[in-house]
Amino acid sequence: MLRYILRRLAWSVPTLLLVTFLVYIALRVGTDPVESYKRVNPRASRAKIQQYIDINGLDPNFVQGYFKWLKNFITGEWAPSIKGRREVWPALKDAMANTLRLGTAATVVGIFFGLIAGVLAALRPGGRRDVFINTSAFVGISIPPFISAILLQLLFAVYWQKWFGASLFPTSGVYPAGHTGFDLFLMLKFMALPTIIVAIQIIATYSRYMRSSLLDVLNSDYMRTARSKGISERRILIKHGMRNALIPVVTIAALDVGSIVGGLIITENIFAYPGMGLYFLKSFGEGDFPLLMPWMVVIVASILLFNLIADISYAWLDPRIRLE
């Protein structure tokens, strides 16, 4: 197992190189980083522009340029952002932290309630409870986050203020303007609405996954064997049913978490929540190459990492799968 993990990690290095090379080409072709620089700094001297080209590896030859960028990236010589000449790492780090916080909260809440709803639906397929959960899940999947977000903002902020004098949840940011330091309660309050929006989607999808996975398991022969042993229904469901039904769901969940790191672009944008999604949206809009490349590296690395985690958890849950 350890050897398998080490080998996979070793393999992820060439994968990472190849994918970042492709991303490098795509960004250069798509945004023309040198032009972006000139647009923001119209009076930049020739030497300044050359310095910008050198540190970012923007040589006319893509292969040479990529390796120059790679060397500077690895040695930590990151170019400052085009706009505002800010250090990239602190901005990226904050965005990651914000997204991880939102993503983790939404995933935990979403998967927890999603699994419960799925199990409740699967236990009496076709029953009233099943129909209710299925219908709600469909509604949840069908309403895009930019609609549900606005509806919730209206309800908890605008109308709440009208009815009760103060809004229940703030609608944008991580903290009120001018706030410094850490305040858990305030943070949770600001995170509440975006978390709910993302969690609704997760609950809706995972209740469907869990329902169909558990239904498959409940109809299997080994469940009949378990029943013929005379053990309690509760034990049959948990020890024989859930254990098997969770295998595919956990695998999908691990893959999904990997893509959440890419940011919840729509939700973050609506709530002006400074996470990875908003970071990308802003820097891409401005063609800010020095901001974009490290973001891409983080995304690719996290997807590779969570793919590995999905495979490991699959092997861990299912004895039929052995990694080597």
Next chain:
Amino acid sequence: MTEKVLEIRDLRVTFDTPSGPLEAVRGIDLDVEAGELLGVVGESGSGKSVTFLATMGLLPVRARVTGSVLLAGEQLIGASNKYMRSVRGRLLSMIFQDPLSALNPVHRIGDQISEMLQSHQNLSSRDAAKRAIELLDIVGIPQPSDRAGQYPHEFSGGMRQRVIIAIAIANNPKVLIADEPTTALDVTVQAQILEVIERVQERFGTAVVLITHDLGVIARVADRVNVMYAGRNVEQGTIDSLFDHPSHPYTRGLLASLPRPGKQRLKPITGFPPNMLNPPSGCAFHTRCEFAADICKGELPNLVSFGDLQTACVRARELPKSENFA
């Protein structure tokens, strides 16, 4: 007379289907005597599995079950779920057809046996694990202590069926119901599994009900046979008398369709099993019976003693003497 461990009287099972009620079992009377091996034969849809799933209380809730099933004198039909749970696995056990899917893929073999032991006996985990290894040895699994720690996918089909037998006999039940235990297996493995079942029956005095559509299997191991057709008993008796002089036309047909040495062609029973949503009136077999007469369409025939057999055929006395299939 020997002690009856299982007495089934007028058992009826009805399923509500979108096309109307379907009576899969239409009044079965059947006794299982202590320690015997009773064969139950019939084609697919004859109600043989449903009869015993009803006995185990394993039918889906939408099935309506009426009649009486006495297990060692205790009524099972209408008994509480709690009581049925205490019966299943302790007094009554069941082996199913497909050993490849009947074991839980994510739990170790030893644990699956221990679970059966611990749910009905007050055993520590260590004692249960020890007993599980003994059971694996009893059903003929080599290196049982190593095999107990393995998972089902590491076992062949025949070996898995042995494990399932080990689970079923773990609490030394009075009756072991084996529902087509050899159908999914190779012929050579079939013989081994039948041997294991016989060994268990002899060693522990367990009564075995062997459900099958294979008369060849019945001929090898059963003491008595019960032939079912369209949810009814059509004939029952000892294995010798049934093969010697079958009386019911359906039994004759079944026996005539068996391959035997020296026989050139198999003689099939013509026609198809009846549609149970709308079964034929009277004797359900009259649509396919070469001896059918108008009287057969009248009333449902009941089992009547005929020589040393019990036969549900109104014309049993008038029929020509059957060929000897023994």
